[in-house]
Amino acid sequence: MTLLALENLSVEISNTCVCQDLSLGINPGEVWSVLGRNGVGKSTLLKTLAGLRTPVSGQIILNDQEVMSLSRRSRAQRLGILFQENETLFPASVLDTVLTGRHPWLNPLQGESTEDIQKAREALELVDLDQMSDRSMTSLSGGERRRADLAALVTQEPLVLLLDEPSNHLDMHYQVVMLGNLIADWRSRNGVVILVMHDINLALRFSDHLLLLFGEGLAESGPVETLATEAILSRVYNHTMRMVSTADGTWFYPG
């Protein structure tokens, strides 16, 4: 049974068509990557999936329920999104920032319980920031801040993870190991992960399905094996892409 389904979804931003009548089904435990050129609307699509933008037409069905018809609270319990960039107005501690993920699970006047704090600490361990929980967010490096934001998302415990450029600012080790662990974790919980990435090889390493956006509303979706070819990826980026095969698998690079 599909966990997340798009039905005839049409999304637009500033009169640019991101996708037109797009339909697809995502099963529990699947990891999808959205690939496309700059400005093709990948982040817009992700925000629409998160219920933060109203689509022009069509529906997003999560567990047999229309996402836009869910209450804000239950939507936030099911869908979590990592934004491309985050802002801070007043510096909060790393732990307090990670604890914001518990908001959808708490009643208005309820404070965070020991259990919530425990969850935040476990998430900080997952991103290797458990030693920095008392530091101010503004004192962290870009990569550390990215990891703290990921930890906040883990603490939110949504079934569907929407990650916009999660590897931004991360070094190779954290890209492969930390993101890898996070994604494997969601797979084993029968959740869904949707990634927007520019690093094709990292995207292919993690995902089993692809959604390709070609611009002007053209899109194609399917399993990685059928879509990850030189010809199709060259069309996605409007740039020649070449493939090499090594003992570790196949790799793409711009020609």
Next chain:
Amino acid sequence: MPSSSAKRTSSTNPRILLALLLLAIGAFAVALSVGSVAVDWAGVMEGLRGRGSSVDYAVVIQLRLPRAATAFVVGGMLGLAGVLMQILLRNPLADPYVLGVSGGAAVAALLAILLGWHTVGISGAAAVGALASMFLVFVLSRGRGDWSTTRLLLTGVVLAAGWGAVVSFILAVSPDAHVRGMLFWLMGDIRESFPGWIRLGILMTSLLIAFGIARSLNLLSLGELRAESLGVNTTLLRVGLFFMAGLLTASAVTLAGAIGFVGLVVPHMVRLWGGSDHRLVLPGSVLLGGVLLVLAETAARTIMAPNQLPVGVITAFIGVPVFLYLLQRDRAGGRT
């Protein structure tokens, strides 16, 4: 550190609030005992119990307590309005007056003074001016599409500048006899009136509501979209913040004129002291704003006694160096 395994960083919250509460009691003690007529502690206590000499009673209960109470409520309102405005506008430099609420009040109050109205009439005019300005900003900034922070800020700032020009115009054409009263009003001046139950009610209700949504305010300071993604109705929240901050500012301004710096500086002082969790910042700013204004009011009537200074001058004298110091310290700590 194993000891911190299940503790969160802000576990010192109650202690800071307790310290501020003690400070508030201390500030009231100073305000009641200091002044042109010296009243010792025994006299203050007797006066509060409604006993003691008639002079002590008159000075403590009829003169100083109402002024101190007014100062505390006004300071609390400005501190709270400052916090809400900084979150609403996503700008640490925002203060309660940035959106022109006080400007509208000032124009109306000055016109009332020009017409020779008395205290009640001036306050009433200021209230009408403040509320009219608030609605004008709201309607003009909505425009078409989203209610964006930038458009709200620009609309408010431009309107405030417009009110400023009208104030200058009124000052320029008014007869000299009225100008001194006008300047006192503009600098902020606490008259000897009790704050009144309605204003106290507005302050307490606003604080309770704001405290109830404190976690949402924490999220809003991380970004509107991020708050929305965590289940916060940001549109409703921001409209609510706008009217709550506006109403608090209007109440404060009609009671005591446009007293500066409290609303800007107090929230930052509380944040630098106790962190930026709004469950602490909101009640902390009410208490510290109240303390600061009670002390400033006491200073205003004692420094050059028997002459009285406008309270706004004192808060600026305290606020500017404290704020600059905190900013320097903050930069040294690598936080900005």
